[in-house]
Amino acid sequence: MEAVCLPRLPRVAVCGGTHGNELSGVYLVRELMKAKKEALKDEEEEKPVSVVMVLANPKAVQKCRRYIDTDLNRCFTHANLNRALSERPPYEMIRSRNLNALLGPKGSHEAVDLVCDLHNTTANMGLCFITYSDCDWICMHIFRHLQMQMPDTPMRYIHFDIPDKESYSLDSVGKHGFAMEIGPQPHGVVRSNIYTAMKLGVQHMLDWIHFFNSGTVFEGGFVEVFTMVKNIDYPRDSETRNITAAIHPQLQDRDFCLLHPDDPLFQTFSGETLRYKGKEPLYPFFINECAYYEKGIALSLARKRHVMIPAIQVQTEQEQQADEHCFTSEEEE
């Protein structure tokens, strides 16, 4: 089978601090900025790939909070980016437009080629790619590359099956994009092992982009994809809406271990076990994620599939010029 030819990826963004208390990304972006500054001092040469590092929510980073007024990583829908601003817009609403101007505009030819947005979770999820697509060969090949380069790091590819227009996260601003989500790490804390896994993940991603742009052919194969099916909320008191149970100890930390009907799900604060009443065994993830208490999510459930991805390689300059011509013509019509 011949390799699918895809456009070069000359512009990449690595973002951290989209949630200000997810510290691996905050410190990694700062470290990469420092390294870039020093590299620029040493050699004036332009690199073949332009990598922009972004601290996405600096005010939230400064306060070590997830957000100031509203969750930045839910602000990047088409509707949100384009609606008229209220008189006193939430800070993150303004920030999302600035980021869209810097890295997008979303959906346009000017958008950066790839956005990698760095996140942490309190759930025991290892390293996850979170995407809106199960057919973005770029993201999926990068994922496979990381799997091969970091065999000791548990790694999964999560797919939120949401139409492009409704995609809401920062990574949706790029032509390609994914969140790199790593845990477990408490928010407001940086753990060396998690930081190092993220650092390696980003380095291997940038290496892959370099290989790809240089003409390397990447063989096709299967990728295990976890497609989100539904969320489950905590049991709550009908009056106060306070939660009345925690994740069951037999489920805690067992992200991506198949949950069967009748398996323990919650343990109430009085000690009772509540069981999973679903009819289909599914894969739990984001089990006991701190930030999702307020969103009404105790865990998410996914179905696992194997997706065949083709071999890919970069387009020749001629192919790319032809493609760009098409794109421009379409836009002008």
Next chain:
Amino acid sequence: MEAVCLPRLPRVAVCGGTHGNELSGVYLVRELMKAKKEALKDEEEEKPVSVVMVLANPKAVQKCRRYIDTDLNRCFTHANLNRALSERPPYEMIRSRNLNALLGPKGSHEAVDLVCDLHNTTANMGLCFITYSDCDWICMHIFRHLQMQMPDTPMRYIHFDIPDKESYSLDSVGKHGFAMEIGPQPHGVVRSNIYTAMKLGVQHMLDWIHFFNSGTVFEGGFVEVFTMVKNIDYPRDSETRNITAAIHPQLQDRDFCLLHPDDPLFQTFSGETLRYKGKEPLYPFFINECAYYEKGIALSLARKRHVMIPAIQVQTEQEQQADEHCFTSEEEE
């Protein structure tokens, strides 16, 4: 050796939510309040011990933050409780006075007999008693009782060697008091295993008080005491004051494992190992506690000692009356 006779402990306070994002205590206090309400419905009898449950910082609990304006658990110094209030005092300054009125006044005869204040830490500390005294036989006997009743839970007794007058935490308001600190648990998250350990700890503490008040003699013996020696801050950038390293992976989660001179202490974000430069081996604890980044504490170090505690039992009514008479006379002089 004869048992030391100590006054009855008729009034106990169990407090949670002193830090609003330390959720085991928040949910346990709510659960105990509910259970008490239901018990009162069932039987009108007064219990021989009055246990008051307190949600100490309800505004911070509501926002799931450590505090609103300032750390409530640093507000209970004698100076703080007695100084004139500014025109717009921090919320916690007002709250600390209300709590002191409810459970104290601190240092007075009217103060409750025991305050147990429930806390969580992101550090791998198991269940710790944190106290200001290595000779409070009540706290130390309760600690030994919990050790015996919960042999599978790692348990330590931490002693902050601070004069009474400078004691700053909520538990210092009672005649006796300690913080029950359990981890690891991310702030803003409740984990069933940690919640259950706390619930058991509180139940065994209340049982002990009941036994003690009923005349049980508790045998003396040795208690392992960790006395705080000093704190160590993260390496920081001299300009920005941002941290430049995380706890070394070989130290992370190894609370109470002896740290020797030249052992790895930090790993910088560029990958370098920094070592412990102290001359004396000491016991680290509060390693990588979330809330202490802003306090400039990466970990604390303690010296371990064995403290002999005497057998104790409750005073007879006559002894107690004689004691109270002394106390009153002294006060009246």
